[in-house]
Amino acid sequence: MATQASRAAARAMLSPAVVLLLIWMIVPLAMTLWFSFQRYNLLYPDRAGFIGFGNYINFVATSGFWEAIVNTLLLVGGVLAITVIGGILIALLIDQPIWGQGPVRILVISPFFIMPPVAALIWKNMFMNPSNGLFAEAARFLGLPPFDFLGQAPLASIVLIVAWQWLPFATLILLTALQSLDSERMEAAEMDGAGPFARFWFIALPHLARAITVVILIQTIFLLGIFGEILVTTNGGPGNASTTLTYLVYKEALLDFDAGTAAAGGVVAVILANIVALFLMRAIGRNLDA
């Protein structure tokens, strides 16, 4: 049983972390909210004042707002589809008895450790470049015209790059979950005549359900904030073809210096992320009780 003294000590040890996180959460968020109702351009700081929902109206009316929402959903959805399905397949493959499982794991997990702008630049230049990239070389070899990935299909190309970075994460987590599956149940099912597909569908997949949920939710949190990849590949273009919500706010704030409108955009992003977070917290919270 904890004594009075140790309770007091525990509280003292906990408070720096709590206070710091409280400040970190409340101060900037409150300021963002405040700025979102102010006319405030960093170039004309004297022209300030309350303008109600003007910034929100501005932000929604920005050319490319709806496009950015759609792009954000496509980016998140596309990457999730590729990484979850690909992750399940690769995890099932590596979980089989194979020679050199350790080295294969290392090969598969490696892309996750690559800094986002590095990953994006490698793909942009050495693979997707329409004149010197390896994809162009492959097309030439096959007698096809080279394809300008980032010019013709900017968003799809970014989805591909981001999926390459996150596929290892999904694979690793699903593999970890798969390895905790009771092999006796699998064997019993096999004895009872269940084929590999039935075993996957009725035993492995339900067992993976929670891990899949966690992968989807955590990736969504990170994917909503994708920035470095877009910055170094397309700058959100051509036009607004690869501008996401995050990137649009960045453009308003640091390229157009419109702090007010950017703050309004930030609030929109916070609301969007909170909807996702709500589900994630529930999934993780349930596990705490277990």
Add this chain to the structure above:
Amino acid sequence: MARAVPPARKALTTALAWAVGLLLFFPILWTVLTSFKPEPVAVASPPVFLDFDWTLRNYQDVQRQRDYFDYFQNSVILSLGSTILALLIAIPAAWSMAFVPGRRTKDLLMWMLSTKMMPAVGVLVPIYLILKWLDDMITRRTGIDVGLDSHVALLVILTLINLPIVIWMLYTYFREIPGEILEAARMDGATLRDEILWILTPMALPGIASTFLLNVILAWNEAFWTINLTVTDAAPLSKFITGFSSPQGLFYAKLSAASTLAIAPILVLGWFSQRQLVRGLTFGAVK
């Protein structure tokens, strides 16, 4: 018991698994190879795989033209510094939540996690303005750089954004240490200080080490705040690499050398921390 698998089948799955692994790894391998090529070879058509005059010139050029080591140094300072700071704050917090849990501990943990979900763009404007203001108020007057493009500012931000993950990871590790040992020590008259120094720390060290490792990786690869809030003085490798985003003539080999230099240290650390990665990034939900 492992089931007996026909060797032919095992050979087939092995080949398939290695093919997938090599395919995913190929962009990294290709980058490392290209970094040793002379520039014309790097864009040769058809591409050259291994048969070229290996050179270290690109690495020398990258250092000479862009002062790689300045950025590298900043990356080390920021990732190690912010990790150590976060650990100093998180170890006591996680310790107290794991061993002296109160009624609100669970709510507190969930709340800490929720601060991690705040999208960075949501607070970009105020953070930028606060740092600008600090520049005017403190840096200009005292010469102590705490505003935009300063180590202090970036250290604080990186510490705070990773603090929830660090606390969570440590908490899941600490919770696995049996509380009975602590009670036994208390019965023998150990003080709180003895408990922490001589019993808890040795048992918690592996968990702390893994947390350290994962957090260094996360801080090293952080690319939103470091890119937006630094120029040169505090700029780490993420900023360094964005300098290569517009092509400049023949530059693939140099880009590859710069990329290799930016990712090599962390890739090696990452290989050692795959297990902890799952635990840290799922907040203990998948082990």
